[in-house]
Amino acid sequence: MLDIIVIVALILAIAIAAILVLAATKPNTLRVQRSIGISAPAEKIFPLISDFHQWRSWSPYETKDPAMKRTYSGADSGKGAAYAWDGDKNVGSGRMEILETSAPQKIVIKLDFFTPFEGHNTAEFTMLPQGDGTHVTWVMYGPANFMSRLIQVFMNLDNMIGKDFEAGLANLKKLTEK
Numbered sequence: 001m002l003d004i005i006v007i008v009a010l011i012l013a014i015a016i017a018a019i020l021v022l023a024a025t026k027p028n029t030l031r032v033q034r035s036i037g038i039s040a041p042a043e044k045i046f047p048l049i050s051d052f053h054q055w056r057s058w059s060p061y062e063t064k065d066p067a068m069k070r071t072y073s074g075a076d077s078g079k080g081a082a083y084a085w086d087g088d089k090n091v092g093s094g095r096m097e098i099l100e101t102s103a104p105q106k107i108v109i110k111l112d113f114f115t116p117f118e119g120h121n122t123a124e125f126t127m128l129p130q131g132d133g134t135h136v137t138w139v140m141y142g143p144a145n146f147m148s149r150l151i152q153v154f155m156n157l158d159n160m161i162g163k164d165f166e167a168g169l170a171n172l173k174k175l176t177e178k
Contacts, residue, residue: 019153026149030121032158033139034165040176042127042134046104048172049125051077052096058171060164064090078103092116096123111140117147136172138165 038045048054052072056062068087074080074097084095092115100108106126113119121142128135140161144152151157 019150022153023146023150026144026152028144028149029141030144030148030157031139031141032161032165033137034162034169035135035137036166036169036173037130037133038136038173038176039133040173042104042129044176045127045134045136045172046107047077048175049107050081050098050101050103052081052083052098053077055083058168058175060167060171061085061091064088089116111142117151119145119148136169138169140165 048058053076062068065087068085068091071084072082073084074082077098078101079098082095082097084093085091086093092113094111094113094115096112097110098107099110100106104127106124109123109125111121111123113121119142121140123138123140126137126139128137148157
């Protein structure tokens with residue numbers, strides 16, 4: 001019986017060591033990026049992103065927890081506008097603040113997650129003319145701490161977050177192409 005316990009403990013220790021080694025080999029930065037072409041001018045898209053009050057009309061994160069608490073502070077929109085949320089396990093809690101805007105081409109947002117895992121990232125939206133429309137890119141990047149890299153052993157964060165970005169960009173497209 002003792003031999004079986006030792007073998008099981010050894011297999012478990014090897015499995016844990018392998019997971020930790022895999023996590024250590026993951027990149028120490030996280031970057032998720034998605035783009036879409038929208039048949040609307042950037043001037044029509046930009047206000048929906050630079051005003052956090054408007055995010056309820058297009059952001060996929062706004063519908064994941066109907067009871068989510070939201071707090072707005074700072075400027076009404078643009079540089080200095082801030083938005084904090086506190087929700088269930090689907091959205092966690094965090095805060096965003098617009099650091100920079102260059103209307104109607106670029107918005108840079110400081111993005112801090114507090115729960116379920118702490119993370120500090122930057123989100124950027126760029127809107128570039130493309131024919132009669134606009135090429136919109138949503139990117140998030142930042143450091144990947146060891147906990148993030150450990151999660152990446154089991155989940156593809158680019159696919160998971162990327163699907164949300166794709167949904168949000170599709171919502172922006174529907175809203176602005178009307």
